[in-house]
Amino acid sequence: MVTMKEIAKQAGVSVSTVSLVLNNRDEGRVRDTVANQVRAIASQLGYKSNPLASSLRTGRTHILGFISEDVATTPYAGGMILGAQRAAQQLGYMLIVVSTEGPKNEAEEIEALKRYGTDGFLYAKMSNRMATMPEALKDTPLVLVDATDEAGMTPSVEPDEFRIGYDATQRLINAGCQRIAYVGAEDPIIAEQGRMAGYRAALAEADMAFDGHLVAHVGNNEPALAAVNALFDTAQPDGFFCFNDARAWYVYECAARRGLTIGHDISVIGVDNHRVFADTLVPQLTTVELPHFEMGYWAASKLVSIIEESSLADMEWPDTTAPLPPIKSPIPAAIHCTLIEKGSVRH
Structure with missing residues (x-):
């Protein structure tokens, strides 16, 4: 050696x-x-x-803990964890990922990581929601991923939900759509509120009046399909902005039943760039890609900057689909997501 x-x-x-x-x-x-x-x-x-010798000298193990509830079991986990892992590796840290079942075993998993001398933690949620910090994570370096601290004190990163709704609706307006529907989510989470606000702002900017009859907040399965069917019959939209790609599928189904052609008779935009939906629907779905890799990468970088009290000014940032915000961004740091053009919006 x-x-x-x-x-x-x-x-x-x-x-x-x-x-x-x-x-x-x-x-x-x-x-x-x-x-x-x-x-x-x-x-x-x-x-x-020698990491062990280094930890004895500095009091740091160069280990980051990634705590998630449900994240590791979703299709998006890979991107978020890969981003965090890539940044950690670049900065000389190792990432340990733990998936919890909620509060009942969360504290145990956190304490187990603490026994390894973990220098700091990433705390991840799905679908961008308010989060209450676990007691076990207080007084330790911490960054939230795809979530916002209810107290507004903990650094966090999330998609720019307002811009998602604004950009998607503006694209439909530019495509000539006159009656743009919003197929939203039932739960009033941050993502739903922000995307709805962006939708309304884009309409107002184009001098198009907001019409509540063009809005449907739906869940899943048959009730959601029935609600979108009713939207077609009562409001007759020519454009649809959907909260996510899964809800866009209901629009495709209802259009097919009526003999309407997506991308010609009506235009549709989803959110997620979900491989199952966005790439397999015909025509392929124009969608706003959520920045899972970017959120993981930024969060791990921010965490290291807190641990080391460094601005990371010399760090080389990767080329990403969505631009990364500055390390010193206000809480929460918001990532402007990228709209991926495919075939579901008429040109």
Whole structure:
């Protein structure tokens, strides 16, 4: 195993200088030319850091905990966890993911991670909702993912829900739609409220009056299909903005029953870019992609910035579908989602 002493000897510097450089504490202490030389020699010799020794010196384990309820069992978990893992790896941390069953075992899982000396936690929800912080996570570095702290104190990241509704509705307006329906969710979560507000704002900006008859808040299965059927019969929309891709399926089904062609007779936009719906519906569904990778990546980066009291100014940000907000964004940090053009909106 290559040691710092060997690197120091070859570089002609002290072991303490090598330690500063390889532990990324050289800024302002070691000349750039010397630091670059030390890193080059360490790489050439195949130096590997010792995490245990490092944790004993610094009091940090470089472990981040990812606590989720339901997230790990959804199709979107992969993107969110991958984003967090990618950022953690880039910053020299390891991510441990734990899926809970709610409050009944949440505290146990958190305490188990704490026994490993976890430096900080990501706390994730689905469908962007208000969250109350578990007692076990108080007084520890913490960032929420796809959720907002009810107390408004904990850093968090979420999709820009207002812009989702605004951008989708504006796209339908630009396509020439005159009667744009909103097929929303039953639960008054943050995502529903924001998307509805964006829908109304885009209509108002285009001098199109809001019509409550063009709005249906639906759940799932037969009642949802019946509600969308009624929307077709009573309001006769020519454009649909749907809370998610799953609800867009009901619009496709109702259009088919009436012999209407999606993308020609009516236009439809969903949210999620869900592989099952967005890619298999015919024509393929134009949709707003939720930034799961981006939220995971930003949240892990923010968490490390809190742990290390650093702005991460030198960090290289990845190319992402949606632009990442600044690390010092106000609470909550909002990501402007990208509308993915496919075939369900007429041109």
